[in-house]
Amino acid sequence: xxxxLAAIERVAIQQPQxxxxxxxxxxxxxxxxxxxxxxxxxxxxxxxxxxxQPIVIYGHxxxxxxxxxxxxxxxxxxxxxxxSSTPSERLQLITEASGAGLVxxxxxxxxxxxxxxxxxxxxxxxxxxxVILSSATWVQDEDIHYIIYxxxxxxxxxxxxxxxxxxxxxxxxxxxxxxxxxxxxFLNQAPYSFDLSVMDLYPALVGGHTLYAxxxxxxxxxxxxxxxxxxxxxxxxxxTPSFAKMCLMNKEWDQKLMPALDTFLFCGEVLPIAVCNExxxxxxxxxxxxxxxxxxxxxxxxxxxxxxxLVARFEQLPIAPITEPNVSVAEDGEIIISGPTxxxxxxxxxxxxxxxxxxxxxxxxxxxxxxxxxxxGYLFFSGRKDxxxxxxxxxxEIEEIEKQISNLPPVSSCVVxxxxxxxxxxxxSAHIVLHEPLTDGAFxxxxxxxxxxxxxxxxxxxxxxxxxxxALPLNPNGKIDRKGLAVxxxx
Amino acid sequence: xxQQQVLEMLVELCExxxxxxxxxxxxxxEGLLDSFGTINLLVEIENRFNISVxxxxxxxxxxxxxxxxxxxxxxxx
Numbered sequence: 001x002x003x004x005l006a007a008i009e010r011v012a013i014q015q016p017q018x019x020x021x022x023x024x025x026x027x028x029x030x031x032x033x034x035x036x037x038x039x040x041x042x043x044x045x046x047x048x049x050x051x052x053q054p055i056v057i058y059g060h061x062x063x064x065x066x067x068x069x070x071x072x073x074x075x076x077x078x079x080x081x082x083x084s085s086t087p088s089e090r091l092q093l094i095t096e097a098s099g100a101g102l103v104x105x106x107x108x109x110x111x112x113x114x115x116x117x118x119x120x121x122x123x124x125x126x127x128x129x130x131v132i133l134s135s136a137t138w139v140q141d142e143d144i145h146y147i148i149y150x151x152x153x154x155x156x157x158x159x160x161x162x163x164x165x166x167x168x169x170x171x172x173x174x175x176x177x178x179x180x181x182x183x184x185x186f187l188n189q190a191p192y193s194f195d196l197s198v199m200d201l202y203p204a205l206v207g208g209h210t211l212y213a214x215x216x217x218x219x220x221x222x223x224x225x226x227x228x229x230x231x232x233x234x235x236x237x238x239x240t241p242s243f244a245k246m247c248l249m250n251k252e253w254d255q256k257l258m259p260a261l262d263t264f265l266f267c268g269e270v271l272p273i274a275v276c277n278e279x280x281x282x283x284x285x286x287x288x289x290x291x292x293x294x295x296x297x298x299x300x301x302x303x304x305x306x307x308x309x310l311v312a313r314f315e316q317l318p319i320a321p322i323t324e325p326n327v328s329v330a331e332d333g334e335i336i337i338s339g340p341t342x343x344x345x346x347x348x349x350x351x352x353x354x355x356x357x358x359x360x361x362x363x364x365x366x367x368x369x370x371x372x373x374x375x376x377g378y379l380f381f382s383g384r385k386d387x388x389x390x391x392x393x394x395x396x397e398i399e400e401i402e403k404q405i406s407n408l409p410p411v412s413s414c415v416v417x418x419x420x421x422x423x424x425x426x427x428x429s430a431h432i433v434l435h436e437p438l439t440d441g442a443f444x445x446x447x448x449x450x451x452x453x454x455x456x457x458x459x460x461x462x463x464x465x466x467x468x469x470x471a472l473p474l475n476p477n478g479k480i481d482r483k484g485l486a487v488x489x490x491x
Numbered sequence: 492x493x494q495q496q497v498l499e500m501l502v503e504l505c506e507x508x509x510x511x512x513x514x515x516x517x518x519x520x521e522g523l524l525d526s527f528g529t530i531n532l533l534v535e536i537e538n539r540f541n542i543s544v545x546x547x548x549x550x551x552x553x554x555x556x557x558x559x560x561x562x563x564x565x566x567x568x
């Protein structure tokens with residue numbers, strides 16, 4: 001079986017000067033990636049971490065971020081990517097929950113941590129220049145390669161452990177089903193805290209292609225974003241549908257601006273047909289793929305190729321053909337995933353793992369919590385069993401947000417409901433009961449609560465509106481009337 | 492298009508009456524608008540006022556408050 005690291009090494013030997021990774025102002029060749037990560041790994045091995053002890057890697061899009069990922073796994077340690085937009089308390093929580101022995105940074109981290117924090121840049125400055133590392137220490141097979149934290153309904157983020165074998169199977173599946181062989185630039189849009197980034201990162205590096213990463217700062221500044229996209233020469237586009245929808249707002253975003261673009265890979269949320277129709281008009285050379293899969297089964301496990309025939313036939317796009325061997329629907333409608341990309345479970349949470357990943361006929365399967373149905377030979381997604389929602393492609397557990405708001409000192413209780421517009425979630429709304437009646441006016445209180453909350457939750461998890469009530473509305477069964485609140489929140 | 496119509500549009504988009512109370516509020520700093528909200532804003536501006544603002548002309552420093560947005564739109568009318 002292909003080893004991810006061995007495949008990247010082969011590229012580094014065959015085409016050392018080829019650009020592996022690029023942003024608008026920095027780049028890295030395969031030779032640099034390989035040798036710098038060797039030096040980093042060599043240094044890490046002298047650090048006396050436990051075998052397979054995780055390393056948190058904090059930063060955003062930059063060449064050293066990739067060096068840090070590869071360096072960690074070469075030294076035999078799984079990495080936990082934490083984007084620099086992550087609030088301090090959440091970083092602290094993830095660091096403690098993962099049992100990490102070290103935080104590597106590629107951006108300035110100002111908070112105090114209980115474990116050593118080292119800048120990748122400083123390590124490389126201090127490390128020996130002539131390191132030859134053997135492959136004996138690399139993570140392999142059932143070793144954990146990375147751990148990605150996702151929102152958890154208990155109020156604690158869940159660390160999904162992906163093994164070297166999971167990742168290898170995923171990359172092989174990508175290479176088998178998508179046109180990734182031909183040389184070209186792969187767009188990297190998703191921050192590394194999200195496993196969507198794995199969809200471009202590893203297939204590009206294993207195939208010897210160039211990754212072009214766009215930063216959150218560019219995304220917040222449309223002119224910089226489109227200038228960057230225009231010069232990127234992207235051939236393979238990976239993003240959430242929300243991001244493409246945002247780009248479509250620029251009428252000049254089309255095949256002329258991005259002449260090399262011939263493949264769209266979408267994952268992370270429902271891909272609206274209207275987005276596909278518009279993309280087909282603007283990018284006549286490109287093929288669109290709708291991929292499906294949760295973080296727990298390594299990025300994606302199924303797909304459909306979006307054709308004119310398919311969009312004309314259905315009101316909603318399917319997520320898999322029923323012939324897909326690893327995806328099935330249980331009697332109660334829940335989508336079940338099996339096969340070699342099912343993760344090793346949640347780190348340090350055996351009960352949660354046993355519940356979500358039961359063993360069936362000796363194999364671990366994953367109960368996604370997604371509800372699906374079969375029609376005309378395809379599988380369709382129709383909702384969730386629980387209170388997980390997707391907002392702009394981010395996966396959120398409503399209960400985690402409620403717990404964090406309820407933990408704020410002024411708050412007595414709280415319910416969060418999604419706000420729908422034309423069947424799509426556009427924001428979240430929090431209904432809050434305070435211990436003391438409002439004195440400062442709602443706006444000031446909201447501002448104060450949002451400021452408190454921003455230490456615990458990333459910006460995309462903080463509800464947009466806060467409404468204050470004397471008591472939460474109850475339904476006839478005495479439970480909180482979420483449905484009633486949800487109806488109020490449809491615009 | 493008058494100032495009032497712009498404020499009404501922003502109240503609907505940001506789901507907050509504070510816009511009328513304080514039209515100099517920074518919509519981005521207060522978390523009332525984000526990258527996706529910006530997109531919705533540009534769509535609404537085109538739908539309601541028939542003014543097309545290219546996304547590449549939109550920068551946060553100049554379009555950050557209700558009053559500034561109203562001013563920018565008045566220039567383009």
